[in-house]
Amino acid sequence: MSWTERQQAMLQEMGIRLWVSRVEDAPDGAAVPQPQTQTQTPTAAPLGPRPGGVEAMDWPALQEAVSGCTACKLCKGRTQTVFGVGNPRAHWMIVGEAPGEQEDRQGEPFVGKSGQLLDNMLRAVALTRGEAAPAQQVYIANSVKCRPPGNRNPEPDELAQCEPFLIRQIALVQPKIILAMGRFAVQSLLRSSEPIGKLRGRVHHYQGVPLIVTYHPAYLLRNLPDKARAWDDLCLALDTVNAVPAS
Numbered sequence: 001m002s003w004t005e006r007q008q009a010m011l012q013e014m015g016i017r018l019w020v021s022r023v024e025d026a027p028d029g030a031a032v033p034q035p036q037t038q039t040q041t042p043t044a045a046p047l048g049p050r051p052g053g054v055e056a057m058d059w060p061a062l063q064e065a066v067s068g069c070t071a072c073k074l075c076k077g078r079t080q081t082v083f084g085v086g087n088p089r090a091h092w093m094i095v096g097e098a099p100g101e102q103e104d105r106q107g108e109p110f111v112g113k114s115g116q117l118l119d120n121m122l123r124a125v126a127l128t129r130g131e132a133a134p135a136q137q138v139y140i141a142n143s144v145k146c147r148p149p150g151n152r153n154p155e156p157d158e159l160a161q162c163e164p165f166l167i168r169q170i171a172l173v174q175p176k177i178i179l180a181m182g183r184f185a186v187q188s189l190l191r192s193s194e195p196i197g198k199l200r201g202r203v204h205h206y207q208g209v210p211l212i213v214t215y216h217p218a219y220l221l222r223n224l225p226d227k228a229r230a231w232d233d234l235c236l237a238l239d240t241v242n243a244v245p246a247s
């Protein structure tokens, strides 16, 4: 495969090495899944209902509702909720899975190594989570807002309880494109349990918004060959959003 200089520069931004003859046994700081050794302090605190009227909330009300939410058992182990970050009118919305340990500590989605990779991927297509105009600054949110203990996968009831918050975030942002990263984002938005590999490579829609399925950066850190596929997904998203008529 041949690459233009621009493509090579972008792939470098994403940490993709060209012409690698073998997979090295120490991928670039790949995060190793944490053994689930963390024990949770049992608590008898009852779960509460999710705040009503989420579908009509503005940003401050939504943020407040999330920060006080006790609708599922994930509230018991969190340090804080992880609401979302970025431009509230962003053209691009990135939807991930669930906060990890560092996100829980910092209150921001996609931090640490997978966050760095996401930032590099975004930079490769001239996007950022930092201050910028809506066409350049993305909005990032997770499917669930509280950290699952021991970094386990979010459970179906937790995804279901948290889903109205994500739906409202999407409705408020009104993105031109959604990048769904990882299978729980896909489950939430597309109602599909198909593997990512089968869903990526084409344009889906969520509530009329084009949606591209791609791998979660944490997965990419452990599966270097799939970074090239993630690059293809980004290019597809870029082509798709560029084809959306300006409003």
Ligand code: SF4
Pocket (backbone or CB within 6 Å): 066, 069, 070, 071, 072, 073, 074, 075, 081, 144, 145, 146, 158, 161, 162
């Ligand atoms: S994960 Fe979502 S539904 Fe569960 S407690 Fe946190 S904010 Fe509420």
